[in-house]
Amino acid sequence: MNIYFLGNSFKYECEAVIKLFFPLERFGFFFDEDIAEEGDRIILSTVGKIAVSIECGELSASKESPLPENEDETEGALCRTLFLMLSEVTGCTPEWGCLTGIRPVKKINELTAQGLDRHQRFEYLKEMYFLTPKKFELCEMTADQQHTALETLDEKNSFSLYVSIPFCPSRCSYCSFVSHSITSRGAKELIGPYVKKLCEEIARTAQKAADMGLFCDTVYIGGGTPTAISAKHLDNIIKTLYNSFDLSKIREFTVEAGRPDTITEEKLAVIKENGATRISINPQTLSDEVLKNIGRIHTTEEFYKAFELARSMGFDNINTDTIAGLTGDTVEGFADTIEQLIGLSPESITVHTLTVKRSARLFASENRQGLAGTADVARMVDTAFTRLTESGYSPYYLYRQKNTVGNLENVGYCKKGKESLYNIYIMEERQNILQWAQVHPPSSSTLPQGR
Numbered sequence: 001m002n003i004y005f006l007g008n009s010f011k012y013e014c015e016a017v018i019k020l021f022f023p024l025e026r027f028g029f030f031f032d033e034d035i036a037e038e039g040d041r042i043i044l045s046t047v048g049k050i051a052v053s054i055e056c057g058e059l060s061a062s063k064e065s066p067l068p069e070n071e072d073e074t075e076g077a078l079c080r081t082l083f084l085m086l087s088e089v090t091g092c093t094p095e096w097g098c099l100t101g102i103r104p105v106k107k108i109n110e111l112t113a114q115g116l117d118r119h120q121r122f123e124y125l126k127e128m129y130f131l132t133p134k135k136f137e138l139c140e141m142t143a144d145q146q147h148t149a150l151e152t153l154d155e156k157n158s159f160s161l162y163v164s165i166p167f168c169p170s171r172c173s174y175c176s177f178v179s180h181s182i183t184s185r186g187a188k189e190l191i192g193p194y195v196k197k198l199c200e201e202i203a204r205t206a207q208k209a210a211d212m213g214l215f216c217d218t219v220y221i222g223g224g225t226p227t228a229i230s231a232k233h234l235d236n237i238i239k240t241l242y243n244s245f246d247l248s249k250i251r252e253f254t255v256e257a258g259r260p261d262t263i264t265e266e267k268l269a270v271i272k273e274n275g276a277t278r279i280s281i282n283p284q285t286l287s288d289e290v291l292k293n294i295g296r297i298h299t300t301e302e303f304y305k306a307f308e309l310a311r312s313m314g315f316d317n318i319n320t321d322t323i324a325g326l327t328g329d330t331v332e333g334f335a336d337t338i339e340q341l342i343g344l345s346p347e348s349i350t351v352h353t354l355t356v357k358r359s360a361r362l363f364a365s366e367n368r369q370g371l372a373g374t375a376d377v378a379r380m381v382d383t384a385f386t387r388l389t390e391s392g393y394s395p396y397y398l399y400r401q402k403n404t405v406g407n408l409e410n411v412g413y414c415k416k417g418k419e420s421l422y423n424i425y426i427m428e429e430r431q432n433i434l435q436w437a438q439v440h441p442p443s444s445s446t447l448p449q450g451r
């Protein structure tokens with residue numbers, strides 16, 4: 001589809017709004033150029049007034065609004081007019097409205113800091129972005145849950161560490177990260193050299209942090225799947241962290257064990273003995289059929305065993321990740337996953353919504369068969385919210401990504417007092433994070449789906 005801009009070049013925000021309605025479409029962009037008479041197109045004009053129109057297959061519509069008096073508000077006004085036109089012509093009203101490219105809870109925290117009360121916050125977000133009451137409520141609950149973590153943060157003098165282990169036992173169909181399947185010989189041979197270089201870099205960076213007088217607040221070892229490497233390598237990395245940094249003040253130490261098929265008593269012992277306070281064991285779904293569909297080579301049984309083993313070894317802060325919308329899953333199936341997890345009573349349960357990025361196997365249209373429709377995925381997410389909040393869990397961090405089914409959200413739920421500090425600080429962009437092996441950019445994608 002071609003997008004024509006007349007009198008403006010607000011490409012970034014307008015593209016984000018258009019993608020809410022045409023998520024997998026490819027676009028061509030033209031600025032103050034002649035408009036081709038043929039072909040799918042959207043025209044976005046700010047010449048004398050705001051005028052938007054669409055011609056796309058059967059869809060045909062247009063909408064106008066006056067230019068705002070303050071020129072700085074033109075982009076927002078154009079996006080709102082575009083959003084309204086696309087909502088009307090497609091019959092689809094995204095629940096997050098045209099709130100894109102903004103961290104929703106961060107915005108709530110900012111509005112609160114500006115002195116707006118709850119009612120004023122809602123009115124503002126409704127008027128500016130068409131945010132629905134349901135999503136506003138989710139943001140408010142999440143912001144409430146973050147208070148202690150944000151109040152106790154020494155923003156200026158502290159930092160967190162993120163260490164990535166970019167290896168996995170197999171590649172999930174939805175994975176868009178740089179992670180190597182250790183089933184390949186090449187990847188297996190990379191592990192040793194990778195660990196060696198990583199440890200060298202850790203030691204070098206620690207000196208810099210010390211020179212700056214900063215102290216380490218939280219540690220997060222993610223991936224990939226950190227437990228995909230041997231207990232010895234894991235031990236080496238963690239001991240290097242301790243030997244390099246002063247970790248005497250850390251308040252949280254997470255190891256994202258991730259895939260249940262990589263978890264052994266020996267590796268859990270290394271994690272525990274080295275002082276980790278929080279681990280993740282991630283089933284994504286508790287349906288063996290869905291696990292097979294997404295290319296994970298473990299079973300639900302292996303998840304239960306890994307969870308039980310961790311509990312028996314004294315891990316008292318365990319997170320479990322799930323994804324709504326996986327291939328072959330249903331609303332009932334996903335609800336069952338949530339019920340079973342609630343039954344296990346982990347300290348936190350993270351509910352992601354499936355995101356299909358270009359680098360994932362799932363992006364190819366022939367691989368997308370069996371994916372649930374947007375309405376069903378929205379029901380999965382709603383069911384999770386209802387059942388988890390009824391069962392003593394509260395949302396405590398939230399983020400959204402491009403290309404997520406239904407433009408929905410990823411939410412971490414936890415029991416009272418079990419909020420992961422690292423997750424809050426990175427999402428709210430409140431603390432410096434030192435990362436190694438930039439397999440993910442330092443953004444919300446460092447909290448990816450499906451470890």
Ligand code: SF4
Pocket residue numbers: 167168170171172174175176177179223224225258259449450451
């Ligand atoms: S989604 Fe996570 S577990 Fe799956 S291959 Fe990617 S990094 Fe590994």
